[in-house]
Amino acid sequence: MSKNTTKELKHGKWSEDEDELLRAAINEYGEKQWRLIAEKVKGRSPIQCLHRWSKILKPGLVKGPWSAHEDLLLKQWAENQGPQKWSLCAKNISGRSGKQCRERWFNILNPDVKKGEWKPEEDALIFQMFQTCGPKWTMIAGCLEGRTENSIKNRFYSTIRKMKAQGQEITTELKQEIPEEKFPDSEEKMSTLISQIQHFQVLLDTTRTQILQLEGSMDTKIEGLEELKVFQNGLPPIKPKNFK
Incomplete structure (x- = not known):
């Protein structure tokens, strides 16, 4: 192969x-x-x-701007189901993929997203973390409340372009971005795996209970056998002459 x-x-x-x-x-x-x-x-x-x-x-795929109705459906999904299971969410929004739904929510519709002007300390933190860990935008976003991975990435490269246009020296080493191979339904697979683990945990607990019950039953039988042995040991030996 x-x-x-x-x-x-x-x-x-x-x-x-x-x-x-x-x-x-x-x-x-x-x-x-x-x-x-x-x-x-x-x-x-x-x-x-x-x-x-x-x-x-993919047949039926819708591209371009989102309609108000699509946004409403996406908001309802996030409110009712939480911002997760995007592949299932996409089934309720005809023509949109799970990836489109995820990006629309986290980059645009999420009420926690900060869309105002960037502060100097935010820019400084982005450049500092980029020098330390490279283009790991998810990690950097975790340190900037309200800023999305996409907005941080765009801010970084737009600042670099502006600095070049102004003839400023760029001391930050631009490390090459290597796209990760992410496959669809990863959240669903993880949810399924967690459900399977929980199911096996229930089976394990049930089996443990049955084993304890069996051990208790065996202990009772063993105690009975021990008592029988003690009783037998206390009897005088039986000899043929005792029988008539």
Whole structure:
């Protein structure tokens, strides 16, 4: 079985032939087996195939601005179900993907999102953390209340561009961003795993209770046997002459 390596990967625009190979592979394997699908599209990784399908080729996919009705449905989902299980959320908003729903909520609709002007101390913290850990925007966002990963990333690079345009010296080393291979339904899979663990915990507790009950029953039987032995040891030995 051949596997795409980093050196063999293509980047940039997809060809029509690649799109047809991707459609055929998805018809064969469905929309879950991305590693198998990628083997049918030479030079493309599983994550490239996933993004190409979910963002560009998937039938019925809606792109562009969100409508007021879509935003209302998304807000209702977040209020009723919490900001999670985005794949399930997308089933209630026709044409939108789970990723679109997640990004719309966390970047735009979330009432905790801060959209005002950036303070000098925020910029300083972004640059300081970037020098320490690189482009780990999720980690940096955890230290800036109300700022999203996307807004922090945009702020950082827009500041860099402004500094270059003004001829300022940039002392920060720009480390290359390596996209993580994230697959859909990760939250659902984690939720399923947690449910399975809880189920096994119940089975374990039940089994432990049964074992304790069995041990108690065995202890009772053992005590009875010990009492019988003591009783037998206290009897005089039986000899044939005692019988008539």
